[in-house]
Amino acid sequence: MHIVTAMQMRGYGMVCGFAAALTMSVFAQAPSTTAAQGAPTDDAVKTLVSRLELAKYKATIKGLTQFGDRRQGTKRNRDAVDWIEAQLESYGCSDVSRIKYTYTTPQRGQNAGRGRGGAGRGAAPQGDENKRPGQGGSTIFGHRAPTGVNTDPMKQPDERIRALDEEPATDGPREEVYCTKIGTTHPEEMYIVGGHMDGHGWNEAANDDGSGTALVMELARVFNAPDVQTERSIRFALWNNEETGLNGARAYVEQRAPLQGKEDPAGSHKYPEPKWLGMIQHDMMMWDHGMPDASGRVSPDQRPEADVNIEFQQTSKFADEAQKLAWAFKAANEKYATDYPAAVGPHMTNTDSTPFMDLVPALSLRENFRGSQIGGGWDPNWHQPSDVFTTYSDKDFRLGLNAAQTTLAAVAQLTGATIRK
Numbered sequence: 001m002h003i004v005t006a007m008q009m010r011g012y013g014m015v016c017g018f019a020a021a022l023t024m025s026v027f028a029q030a031p032s033t034t035a036a037q038g039a040p041t042d043d044a045v046k047t048l049v050s051r052l053e054l055a056k057y058k059a060t061i062k063g064l065t066q067f068g069d070r071r072q073g074t075k076r077n078r079d080a081v082d083w084i085e086a087q088l089e090s091y092g093c094s095d096v097s098r099i100k101y102t103y104t105t106p107q108r109g110q111n112a113g114r115g116r117g118g119a120g121r122g123a124a125p126q127g128d129e130n131k132r133p134g135q136g137g138s139t140i141f142g143h144r145a146p147t148g149v150n151t152d153p154m155k156q157p158d159e160r161i162r163a164l165d166e167e168p169a170t171d172g173p174r175e176e177v178y179c180t181k182i183g184t185t186h187p188e189e190m191y192i193v194g195g196h197m198d199g200h201g202w203n204e205a206a207n208d209d210g211s212g213t214a215l216v217m218e219l220a221r222v223f224n225a226p227d228v229q230t231e232r233s234i235r236f237a238l239w240n241n242e243e244t245g246l247n248g249a250r251a252y253v254e255q256r257a258p259l260q261g262k263e264d265p266a267g268s269h270k271y272p273e274p275k276w277l278g279m280i281q282h283d284m285m286m287w288d289h290g291m292p293d294a295s296g297r298v299s300p301d302q303r304p305e306a307d308v309n310i311e312f313q314q315t316s317k318f319a320d321e322a323q324k325l326a327w328a329f330k331a332a333n334e335k336y337a338t339d340y341p342a343a344v345g346p347h348m349t350n351t352d353s354t355p356f357m358d359l360v361p362a363l364s365l366r367e368n369f370r371g372s373q374i375g376g377g378w379d380p381n382w383h384q385p386s387d388v389f390t391t392y393s394d395k396d397f398r399l400g401l402n403a404a405q406t407t408l409a410a411v412a413q414l415t416g417a418t419i420r421k
Contacts, residue, residue: 040417047419048412049336049405051222054394057401060214063087064197065204065389068164072103072174072198072241075167080197084217084238085177091221093179093236095272101251103241104171145292145377149201156202156385165202176240176248181223183232183274183415188261190233190274191411193219194249195282196242196352201383207367208387212282213238215404222408223417231416233274239352242283249352257359276360278325278414280407281353285400286392287379288367298380302395307341308333308403309373311348311364316357322348325361329410333402336409340402345369365403 064070067080081098088096156162176197183189195212199205220236222228241247259273288306289299310329312322326344333342348354349370353362368374374382381387411417 040412044417044419045336045409045412048222048228048417049409051225052218052401052404052408054398054401056221057214057218057404058397060087060217061206061210061397061400062389064210064213065206068161069199069201069203069205070197071165071169071200072244072247073169073171076164077198077240078175081175081177081238081240084197084213087217088177088179088220088236091217092224092226093220094182094224096177096179098175098177099248099252099255100173100175101247101255102172103174103244103247105244140372140376142376143292143294143296145296145298145380147375147377147382149383150385151202153202158388161204161385161388162202164204174240174248174251176238176252178235178237178252179220180236181220181230181234183234184229185231185416187233187269188263188271188274189277190235191277191414192235192237192279192356193282193407193411194237194239194279194352196239196248198240198243198248199387200243201385201387203381203383203385203387204389206387206389206392207286207379208284208382209242209282211285211367211400215282215285215400215407218404219408219411223411227420229418229420230412232277232414233271234411234415235274242352246352246355250355253355253359276356279353279356279360279362280329280411281351281362281364282366282403282407283351283364284367284374284379284382285365285403286367286396287381288399290378291373292377292380296377298378302393302399306395306399307343308337308399308406309345309366309369310342310406311345311351311366311370312362313348313354313357314346316348316362318357318359318361321361322357322363326363328414329363329365329406332410332413333406337402337405339398342406343369345372347371365407367399 064080067076070077070080085096153162193216195216196209197213199208216236216238223234239248256273261271261275264270264272288302290303292298310326312326313319316322330342330344348364351364353364356362368378381391
């Protein structure tokens with residue numbers, strides 16, 4: 001049973017109202033000359049959602065797994081960054097750029113360290129890395145299974161994958177890729193859609209977070225089709241160094257937050273960093289097989305109650321706005337997703353949206369609620385050798401695709417997406 005059932009019951013009747021209010025508040029900012037054409041039509045959103053295909057989503061995940069676990073600080077990670085950049089360029093995504101920073105492993109006993117040029121927060125104890133004093137978490141109910149990070153290469157039975165993942169991580173320079181769909185009416189405002197491309201555990205990082213990275217890339221492909229335009233900008237970001245403490249996302253915030261909404265050069269109507277309207281993260285999208293049984297075993301089959309989980313952080317400075325954004329995403333899921341429903345929860349943690357949450361309304365979409373379910377061992381592949389492409393069925397891949405449909409539909413509405421005839 002989901003921990004937010006009572007909350008959903010209280011808020012269900014307000015879903016459509018929240019979504020409509022949020023969408024109208026966005027479109028109300030547009031010039032009156034374009035107000036009539038600002039809101040996307042239902043047909044336009046349906047058409048955009050229909051351009052997401054299971055085969056393409058799977059192919060993008062498969063493309064990412066050619067680099068093994070893409071662990072930060074390795075050649076396979078750098079090769080994957082290059083591949084992602086080339087894919088985004090092939091989609092026609094404009095302003096394909098990189099954030100550069102340096103990562104240094106924290107010394108023993110340190111919770112956090114700072115690297116040169118932007119970000120060096122290290123990993124904190126599991127489950128605590130994103131908590132501030134006074135910040136609560138969600139409670140784990142029912143049976144639990146052990147969680148952790150596999151560090152034993154011999155637990156990976158596939159010799160090819162063991163060879164791919166053999167190079168250890170080293171400290172030094174890091175890079176991550178982003179690109180932008182530039183808005184036609186309000187290029188100075190944008191939504192950020194993110195996923196992290198690094199992984200670890202002697203695997204292929206197919207789900208954590210190939211599934212989220214592929215989702216972001218597929219949205220970049222759809223939104224950057226020649227016949228699609230949006231009134232507001234959308235940034236597609238593929239973070240690095242998530243597994244070491246959200247370092248890539250933190251580097252982006254530290255480097256780019258002060259630049260928001262500033263025209264450069266003056267009079268050019270170009271905004272290298274548009275004002276942030278919302279940030280939506282995607283991390284582990286495919287496995288929803290239910291709670292472990294008393295022996296710690298999780299079913300190999302996806303449960304009938306599988307859903308897309310949408311989280312906001314109730315202790316963040318933008319909690320009210322983030323909650324409204326979450327309900328808008330749930331409404332988009334109900335109207336446009338093809339197979340699986342969505343559930344909303346108030347405890348967003350251990351995710352790349354955390355560095356943003358006190359600066360802008362921020363959400364995290366996942367396969368399970370992070371604290372109460374993933375933290376309780378609901379995904380036995382998490383950071384384990386079994387997180388490989390062949391582990392997952394089409395039902396699993398389709399759950400990730402439904403998360404993509406949810407985000408695409410919501411962002412299309414929020415940015416005023418239309419299709420040129």
